Amino acid sequence: MKRTSIKDIAKIAGVSVATVSYVLNKKEGSRISDATKKKILEIAEAINYIPNKIARSLKTNKSKLIGLIVADISNDFYSNIARNIEDEAMKFGYTLLIGSSDENPEKFKKLTELFSEQQVDGMIVAPVVDSDGAINKLIKEEYPIVTIDRYLKNVNIPGVMINNSEISEYVCDFLTEKKCNEIIYVGYDTKLPHLQDRQEGFEKCIATKNITAKKLLIGIHNITEDIYQGLDENFSKSKNKTAIYFSSNKLAVAGLSYLNKNNIRVPQDVSVIAFDETEAYKLFPTEIDYVRQPLMEMAKESVKLLDAQINNYVPNGKKVAFSAQLINKNSV
């Protein structure tokens, strides 16, 4: 695998590498005669020249690489985000490095270091619990970085997110308006701020209503088992108008499969609202109401914010909050 270089072209064309570089980069600043221009282009084509971006990066200090760190790229939610970021990044001329943190701060840190060593121009990250250290280190270096989906308390960097608390409150309000007299919030037992916000929105709503509210907070591992057990203990068909609000797609999938297994009908026996859009909902007997995050817009904004930081770093970037939307189907 020997690659041809600018030097080869220069030699064949009988010009300097500088000249080759200029025409290959289409710099209009320095006028090169059309004749040499044409000759160089032809030779480049003929010998199948492929520019070495790494050499270019070394000189220009721009790799045109950006790193994306998600919790798990195989999670529907993140793979959709990744796809939208990929498309948008391409438009800006960036190529995407992807890594999964598995909610593990050590792994998260490793990934930031790895990407940093690979000289990515910036990173889009979904920070995990206890990743403040890794993030702050990047900030100290003035490394362009934007958060997506999640955010960190006490850390001021640009990011995109949704109105987690508000949409949860809205969902809860909606359910009470539909005369549900018991609502079970299914969430994670976690310190992730955006998830706490979802819970907080729910609690805010509940505080003003006179209905039964339960919270089922489960660990981030063993989701399925925990949900099965939790619903076994907390849900009974006898109750009249119960609703379950699943605060993530993974929770919803696990919970809905529980309902399936136990022949609990939606919405006859229980109402359901889920979070995030996933193909899986299509296979449930009832079309599920869910909270839709505007992933494409979020992805676009995140790349835009990052590109802005790369071109002109400013500390203490602001967050952009998008409005999630409750999509009404037949599960309430």
Place this chain on the structure above:
Amino acid sequence: MKRTSIKDIAKIAGVSVATVSYVLNKKEGSRISDATKKKILEIAEAINYIPNKIARSLKTNKSKLIGLIVADISNDFYSNIARNIEDEAMKFGYTLLIGSSDENPEKFKKLTELFSEQQVDGMIVAPVVDSDGAINKLIKEEYPIVTIDRYLKNVNIPGVMINNSEISEYVCDFLTEKKCNEIIYVGYDTKLPHLQDRQEGFEKCIATKNITAKKLLIGIHNITEDIYQGLDENFSKSKNKTAIYFSSNKLAVAGLSYLNKNNIRVPQDVSVIAFDETEAYKLFPTEIDYVRQPLMEMAKESVKLLDAQINNYVPNGKKVAFSAQLINKNSV
């Protein structure tokens, strides 16, 4: 964002950059005194030195980057592959670049060029129809490349795949043994060899049996609409023992949602076997029988093959075919 370099360390330590390079790379060949070693390491730590892999790459001609080209990273199947490849690649010290081709040969080619310019050490690709040109170009350059999931006819490069024809034949046999007297094969109208193999296996089985067989071949776009229409035309409840064999996860999801919408019960009204594992199946009222591909093993093997090519390129690599497995649940 000013980064510290080996030169900074050398200056502070009062040694040459060569010495710094040696201790940082832990080369045991050239003995450096423990004293200077210690000093250098401490300084590196103190000034928060981050090695510039791009500079290293330029010199060593190894970027420790590998590119992964899938049809669409937001597709469950590919995001699972990506995740497994990511984990395995990390073990080998590679970082992953990811791109989606959208079944578009132009985009596929663009991606190979982009990755090539970024100096990836090799690529793992799921080739699309008419990507022979792009692939052959890489082969001519002796670029390490391995295919995954899919393969190309008349192109000899290493790759991992499954026994598509055999497993399809097996699925069909299984259905006839279960006394299904009509089988509808739902597949793509495509030239992708691995999908043609699936169809061929089905046909091979059918040829030996005395049952009704239908093929529903749909375009790669508008999957849902095409399947809805196709099943409307080809499936009727009156038939006694009909089975539908969906040859991909996307087809299965679309088809199962059709069954849901039309209150067609599985397995009472129709038997179903799907391809690939996806979370979505969990939400269907009946547990679906599906063909499981050993993704983790395949991902591992693909990285192993690629790494072997990177370290010692050999033309005409061989394919590794894994055995897919029919997972029996309750849908037949």
Place this chain on the structure above:
DNA sequence: CTGAAAGCGCTTACAG
């Protein structure tokens, strides 16, 4: 045990 030096493939002021 350590250093001077060449060079990887580019870009870019500067000079002519």
Place this chain on the structure above:
DNA sequence: CTGAAAGCGCTTACAG
């Protein structure tokens, strides 16, 4: 209109 030269941050024979 074009070229010589420096330099990006490393690695690595080679010499001492």
